[in-house]
Amino acid sequence: MSNLSRRKLITTGLAATAGASGLAVAASLARRYGLIPPDHGGIYGAGETLTYGAQRLLTRHSLAREFSPSQISARPVANGKPPEDEAFKRFQAGGFTDWRLSVDGMVAHPASFSLAELKSYPSRSQITHLACEEGWSFIAEWTGVPLSHVLTVAGISPHARYVVYSSMQRGWWDSIDMADALHPQTLVTYGMNGGELPVGHGGPLRLRVPRQLGYKNVKYINRLTVTDSLKGFGKGLGSASPEYGYAWYAGI
Amino acid sequence: MADPATPRHTAVVRITHWITTLSFFALLVSGIEIVISHPRFYWGEAGNIYTPALFQLPIPASRASVQTGYGYVLPDQNGWSRYLHFQAAWIAVLTGLLYVVWGSFTRHFGKNLLPGRADLSWRALSTRIAAHLRFKRPDAAEAWSYNALQRLTYLFVIFVLFPLVIWTGLAMSPAIASAFPAAVSVLGGQQSARTIHFFVSVVLLLFLVIHIAMIFLAGFKNRMRAMITGRAGKHMEHA
Numbered sequence: 001m002s003n004l005s006r007r008k009l010i011t012t013g014l015a016a017t018a019g020a021s022g023l024a025v026a027a028s029l030a031r032r033y034g035l036i037p038p039d040h041g042g043i044y045g046a047g048e049t050l051t052y053g054a055q056r057l058l059t060r061h062s063l064a065r066e067f068s069p070s071q072i073s074a075r076p077v078a079n080g081k082p083p084e085d086e087a088f089k090r091f092q093a094g095g096f097t098d099w100r101l102s103v104d105g106m107v108a109h110p111a112s113f114s115l116a117e118l119k120s121y122p123s124r125s126q127i128t129h130l131a132c133e134e135g136w137s138f139i140a141e142w143t144g145v146p147l148s149h150v151l152t153v154a155g156i157s158p159h160a161r162y163v164v165y166s167s168m169q170r171g172w173w174d175s176i177d178m179a180d181a182l183h184p185q186t187l188v189t190y191g192m193n194g195g196e197l198p199v200g201h202g203g204p205l206r207l208r209v210p211r212q213l214g215y216k217n218v219k220y221i222n223r224l225t226v227t228d229s230l231k232g233f234g235k236g237l238g239s240a241s242p243e244y245g246y247a248w249y250a251g252i
Numbered sequence: 253m254a255d256p257a258t259p260r261h262t263a264v265v266r267i268t269h270w271i272t273t274l275s276f277f278a279l280l281v282s283g284i285e286i287v288i289s290h291p292r293f294y295w296g297e298a299g300n301i302y303t304p305a306l307f308q309l310p311i312p313a314s315r316a317s318v319q320t321g322y323g324y325v326l327p328d329q330n331g332w333s334r335y336l337h338f339q340a341a342w343i344a345v346l347t348g349l350l351y352v353v354w355g356s357f358t359r360h361f362g363k364n365l366l367p368g369r370a371d372l373s374w375r376a377l378s379t380r381i382a383a384h385l386r387f388k389r390p391d392a393a394e395a396w397s398y399n400a401l402q403r404l405t406y407l408f409v410i411f412v413l414f415p416l417v418i419w420t421g422l423a424m425s426p427a428i429a430s431a432f433p434a435a436v437s438v439l440g441g442q443q444s445a446r447t448i449h450f451f452v453s454v455v456l457l458l459f460l461v462i463h464i465a466m467i468f469l470a471g472f473k474n475r476m477r478a479m480i481t482g483r484a485g486k487h488m489e490h491a
């Protein structure tokens with residue numbers, strides 16, 4: 001073997017080792033800082049991880065744009081239909097006075113809140129854009145209690161990494177990371193455009209995550225579970241959406 | 253005449269060209285799938301079935317909520333289309349960055365894409381356009397270098413259309429809009445961004461069609477060999 005090709009071999013070997021260890025370090029850093037989404041597997045995992053990781057680095061603390069009252073859409077679109085089962089209809093007939101939102105998992109005081117209790121907490125109103133992944137959108141004023149307040153009342157563990165939220169609508173459950181869960185604009189929403197949140201828009205309770213697309217804003221929520229791992233939920237992909245082929249992270 | 257040993261296109265140009273081609277087709281197919289879920293376009297921040305449309309494409313939709321005049325709804329393909337669209341966008345953007353950084357370091361843009369001053373006169377350009385309109389086959393020199401119209405077109409695609417389509421794509425993201433609100437408001441709003449994204453995509457598609465037509469006109473085999481192997485061929489076609 002000539003000196004030249006040996007040198008080339010050594011350089012290539014060193015470069016490959018440096019590249020591989022660089023990737024390994026990047027992967028371990030990404031895991032440590034929570035930059036890998038639960039649906040990172042499969043053929044689209046690389047793109048999804050780049051999108052989620054990049055947007056987490058750029059947007060961890062950014063605030064969704066808020067609009068003026070004159071920009072509120074005259075007629076907001078209520079996409080989909082409310083649950084049709086008897087249990088939901090009973091709640092509806094009773095004006096949702098019996099509706100409860102339970103909080104369990106990694107919290108010091110698992111609890112269950114009535115609508116009246118949630119409304120007694122400090123509220124926040126914000127005029128934000130809600131965009132559907134299909135391409136249409138509307139602007140409305142949303143009123144509710146910041147999710148971070150509910151989590152503080154329940155005594156959230158410092159080791160918590162995700163909040164899983166489930167709905168009375170069959171098949172709908174989702175989760176967000178702590179950057180969104182503790183974000184000041186993430187609201188457990190009970191009001192819209194100055195009135196009660198209409199059933200068509202998710203009343204009595206809808207989780208509004210204004211930095212993500214419409215489908216992360218699950219309607220009719222009745223349970224929050226705080227966790228450090230999404231493995232035990234559904235197929236472990238973070239929400240029902242990836243099980244239907246849609247991305248878990250919908251910041252884009 | 254250039255030395256036949258030097259490649260017509262360098263390895264970086266050839267590799268980034270074909271990666272971009274593959275990503276472009278992935279973006280095109282997935283983009284069409286996404287658009288048929290709501291083939292209505294708006295201007296401003298918000299727009300939906302209850303607001304007047306700027307225009308609506310005369311195609312069937314994959315969601316029942318849009319009135320299309322067709323008696324059927326196409327199957328929903330948005331899940332994989334969105335995953336593929338963003339993955340292909342990442343590949344295209346990273347490839348484009350590599351190309352622009354390499355091109356700046358090697359003076360590729362100055363040497364191969366900026367037209368010479370003499371070629372930029374109205375007289376020279378109009379002669380060139382007239383030749384194109386008569387479908388005149390390119391002369392031998394063009395197997396080794398781009399003509400002024402080509403240079404201007406490629407520069408426009410690389411430095412105007414691609415950045416604009418990336419920007420308007422990002423402006424549709426609610427998370428990006430929260431971090432860079434000005435990037436959305438200067439476009440006129442998120443629905444405006446979507447509408448501009450659509451038009452830029454149409455122009456890019458038009459470029460692709462003309463690009464392929466010109467390759468056939470100039471000699472498909474030679475042009476393809478130049479972009480795949482780098483060799484322009486010993487004897488010039490139609491010389």
